[in-house]
Amino acid sequence: MKPTESADPASPLRRVAVPGLPALVVVVAVAALTAGVIRILGDGHALFPDATVGWSLAVLTGIIVGHLVALGRDRWWGGTGSGAALTLAVLLLYGWIPAVLVSLAVVVLVSTARRHRWKQGVLHGAVDILGIGAAGLALAACGTVPTVEEPWLPGTWDFSAVPQVILAALTYLAVTRALIWYSRGSRDGGLRTIARTALARQALVGVALLGITPLICVVATTMPLLLPLFAVPLVALDSTLWIARARAEEQLRDPLTGLPNRQWLLERTWTALDEAERAGARSALVLIDLDRFRSVNDTLGHLAGDRLLLQVAERLRVALPRGAEAARLGGDEFAVLLPTADSTTSAQRVARQLVATLGSPLDLDGLTLVLEASAGVAVFPDHALDAEGLLRRADVAMYQAKRDRSGVEVYEAKRDGNTPDRLGLLGDLRRALDAGEVELHYQPKVGFDGRVAGLEALVRWVHPERGRVSPDEFIAIAESSGLMPHLTEYVLETALCQVAQWRATGLEVPVAVNVSPRDVHTPGFAGAVAARLARHGVPPGALQLEITEHVLLEDPQRAADTLAGLTGHGVKMSLDDFGTGYSSLVHLRRLPVSELKIDRSFVARLAVDAEDAEIVRCTVDLAHSLGLLVVAEGVEDDETWERLRDLGCDAVQGWLVAAAMPPDETTAWLRLRGERGWHRVAASEEDTEPEPEHAAIEEADHPSSQPVN
Known part of the structure; x- marks a missing residue:
């Protein structure tokens, strides 16, 4: 059979058929019903009671059918108390064949009224036949085999009848629900929630069966004309169950789109x-x-x-x-x-x-x-x-x-910053910041006249067990975890403290600190930076904040207000990693920056790639037309230096000048270059190529995704 679904195609209770099992259920049910009818007729028994009882049961069945058709829902999935209670009552009174006829009447009539559901009707009818047959066998095992001619009358019931009624009801429910679940498949959306809800509903159905079924039996044998009145409590029971089902569906559905949740x-x-x-x-x-x-x-x-x-x-x-x-x-x-x-x-x-x-x-x-x-x-x-x-x-x-x-x-x-290893690293980073174990190294920026244009503060962390941790790794963890503001505060505090010390000894060189978009979007960030400058006695012009154009991708108005506040306090702004983002020219017009840094990805192949060279040339011309200084990152060889000078770049930064150095080495470097300036030839004579460990660090200094160094 094809997959079967609930009446609503968007329902999260949709099910997919298990191939073969529905057909097997139908075949077994037809065989059992045929054998039962042949045996009943062979023994000379009637298939259904006649006279007042039979017509009253027929009227009650018709009312139930009308109610189910009006519901417009699948009768069996989730259970229907009305049909189950009536079927079980007929089973107790007259045996399983009359009960099957009542059930089939309901299924056939409901399926006829909703023709597009006939395949599901066949399956449900077959399931009910097997469920009623199983309940009949349970009664037979207790010695009770009612027929139309010899019904099991309530007047003959004693205390032993109670467990028999309970056993028949539980057997009927267990077999029908199990067959429905398995025949319609285990690939059920929200199966666990549905199973819990279904169990609660079946418990309610069981209570209703035990409460109403014996009453139907009593009325059928004493005052059959009153049987149609049972439609009122049975319909009320069905309505209660369908409301419960609807609420269960709502718990699994998004109310706006109708999609599952x-x-x-x-x-x-x-x-x-x-x-x-x-x-x-x-x-x-x-x-x-x-x-x-x-x-x-x-x-x-x-x-x-x-x-x-x-x-x-x-x-x-x-x-x-x-x-x-x-x-x-x-x-x-x-x-x-x-x-x-x-x-x-x-x-x-x-x-x-x-x-x-x-x-x-x-x-x-x-x-x-x-x-x-x-x-x-x-x-x-x-x-x-x-x-x-x-x-x-x-x-x-x-x-x-x-x-x-x-x-x-x-x-x-x-x-992923949420793996156990990275979460452990996050905790260690938090403790290292609190203990002041994270260091800042400083990398110089120099002009082509040898003047030291400034320093960039780069964060370094040596883990007590793991050794040196790449900035790319732990900065990404801080960014994704919410630790970024704490790291930025630490870097700003450490950098400004160092700037104050240098200024006290006559070394007045501006220092750049990278800040992330999250920092710029933090309320009060500009005021906090100004307060920190005042506390250290550092003039605002001695601090430069490096940002990327990504600060405008989310909440651009707040970012613009923060940047305006920073420049209003006198803090200089530099646009880092230029050319790696989106809509760079548009963003450049909106950012109050005084310096533009060309990303190392364009500088590295400047001497061998004509397209990169053209990009750098256009960038320099654009920046100068806007009154901005241009700094090239990642300069590592003489040829790149020469090309940048010819293109009109203002300053360079990279291994050719110096690797990032700890504060003491930076101080010595500044004093030496402060006396005679920085000269490329002199540097090649005096400074050896960076150690391999320094080279490994430098590669992580400017990853394109790195918001803070």
Whole structure:
């Protein structure tokens, strides 16, 4: 049989059929019913009571059928107290064949009223036949075999009848529910929540059966004309159960988009991982976040944002590959579960297709909007072995995609600040900052006239057990953990203290400190920097803050206010890593900087790559036209020095001048160069090439993603 679903195609309670089992259930049920009918007729027994009792039962059955049709829901999934109570009552009175006829009447009539559900009706009828047959066998095992001619009348019941009624009810419920669950498959979205909710509902059904079924039996044998009145409590019971089901569905559904929610996703993922593990296959989770969606809410209002999310959800539904399932986790964050993934590459390909689909123009009240999306991919068992871990790691990859503006990223453990090893390193870094064990080294910037233009403060940490830790590694941990403001405060405090000491001895050289976008977005940052300068007695012009254009990608207004406050206090600003971001020319006009630093990725191949040389030339011309100084990073050889001088660059920084040095060595270097200036020939005679360990450090001084050094 084909997969069967609940009436609502978007329902998170959707199920997928297990091949073969539904057909087997139907075949066994038909065989059992045929054998039972032949035996009853062969023994000369009637199939159903006649006269008043039979017609009263027929009327009550018709009312129940009308109620089920009006509900418009699948009669059996989740249980229906009305049908079950009536069926069990007929079973206790007249045996399993009359009870089956009542059940089949309900199933056939309801399926006829809703023709598109006839396959499900056949399955449910077969399941009910087997459930009623099992309950009949349970009664027979207790010595009770009622027939139409010899009913099991309530007047003959004694205390031994109570456990028999309970046994019949439990057998009927257990068999029918187990067959439904297994025949419709174990790949059920939200299976754990549904199972818990279903058990609670079945407990309620059981109580109703025990309470109403004996009363139906009593009325059927004493005053059968009153049987139709049982429609009132039976319909009320059904309504209660359907309300409980609706609430269970609401707990698994996002109220805005109708997509399943986070709880459903986690539980569905658990099921998918169990199946993948048994099959030796892979599963993947794709986490998708809309870029700059907040600006839509801020500009057009939350109602417009909600309408936009509805369009995104619908577009996501349509774009899903076969077998994939989507959920909304909250806000502008969505997830797609790929229960079966051929490989990490195929999962990444699906993620790129989804991101491309969401990036197509959207129409909102005549306004065309283009929303970009970022996606993170995590794969079982490569990246995690449980649902929560897979979701966390997809989240890490997604934020990496947002930071890198790459669209889609696959999880990489080395970029995850939440691994146990990196969490331990985070704790050690926090303690090192508190103990003052993190050091600052200083790398000079010099002009082509030999004048020392300034120093850049670069943070260094020697771990007591791991040895020297790369700045790229521990700065990324600080940035992702919330420790970044503490690290920035530490670097600023240490650098300004050193500047004050140098100035007290006559060495007046400005020092640059890198700050991250998070620092710039922190309220009161400009005032805190000004207060720190005043406390150390350092003039604002002696401090330079290096920023990247990424400070404007999130909350540009706050960033602009902070930068304006810093320059208002007299602090100089430098734009670091120029050329590696996005919309650089646009951002350059909005940033109050006095210096521009060309990223080392362009400088390194300046002498051998004509395109890089042209980029550097254009950058220098642009900066000078805006009244900015230009500093080239990563200068390592004489030829690059010569080319930069010819292009009109103002200053250079790199190994050719000096490696980053601790404070004492920096002091000695400044005193020597302060007396006679820095000269390239003299430097080549006096200064040897940096030690290998220094070279390893220098490579980490300016990684493109490094916000603070």
